[in-house]
Amino acid sequence: MGIGLTRRTASLVGATLGFLLAASAVPSAGAERQTPSGLPVPRYVSLKFDRVNARAGPGDDHRLLWVYTVKGLPVQVVAETSEWRRVCDPQGGLVWVHKRTTDGRRMVMNTREARVTLLRRPKPDAKPAAFLNSRALAALDRCEKGWCRVKADGVSGWAREGDLWGTAEAPQCH
Structure with missing residues (x-):
């Protein structure tokens, strides 16, 4: 369902x-085919x-x-x-x-039960900037080197790419 x-x-x-914000389009990389x-x-x-x-x-x-x-x-x-x-x-x-x-x-969406910490920089030891609650949405700014910068409620921060739904390049439904 x-x-x-x-x-x-x-x-x-x-x-x-x-938690709903607009973001500029971020193109998806991957195998392109005629659509x-x-x-x-x-x-x-x-x-x-x-x-x-x-x-x-x-x-x-x-x-x-x-x-x-x-x-x-x-x-x-x-x-x-x-x-x-x-x-x-x-x-x-x-x-x-x-x-x-x-x-x-x-x-992107936090599909985990726990909140996701958004960090000030894309480094594991960076200070927290905010938290994204379970089931919350955020606007995706960009992803680089395994980290994604997102914005929610006027605050931006970095999360590991795998922590948010909407960042994986591979098909998510099989």
Whole structure:
């Protein structure tokens, strides 16, 4: 099941309040192949609206599986048609969403139970700058040498690349 199911709205929205920020697009590296958009697959995008229909196939005539209710939720595009994107969400849900419901801005999510410490510099012994709570979103600024700089609530900091969902280049759903 995907994150942001209608019956789980309250816990997700409450967990992500105050952590939604915009970020500039960060291109995804990896094996590129020809796609209808001309963009590489896989790549990360975020959901543009607080209500996005998740469908079983690429079209409005396909069964509605659930509704995402978290604007800015990071998802990974793993396939596409000219109008639809097959996306993987942080809980492993694999669905189709219309391209107009996605945004190229990169977001990340703390999918761990514990909060993630954001450091002032990309070094293990750096002082903490802030903490990213479980299920919270942050805008991705950039990743380099195994560290990612993120921004949330006007504060930026560095986290190890593997500590946040939305940074791995490999496909996240199988």
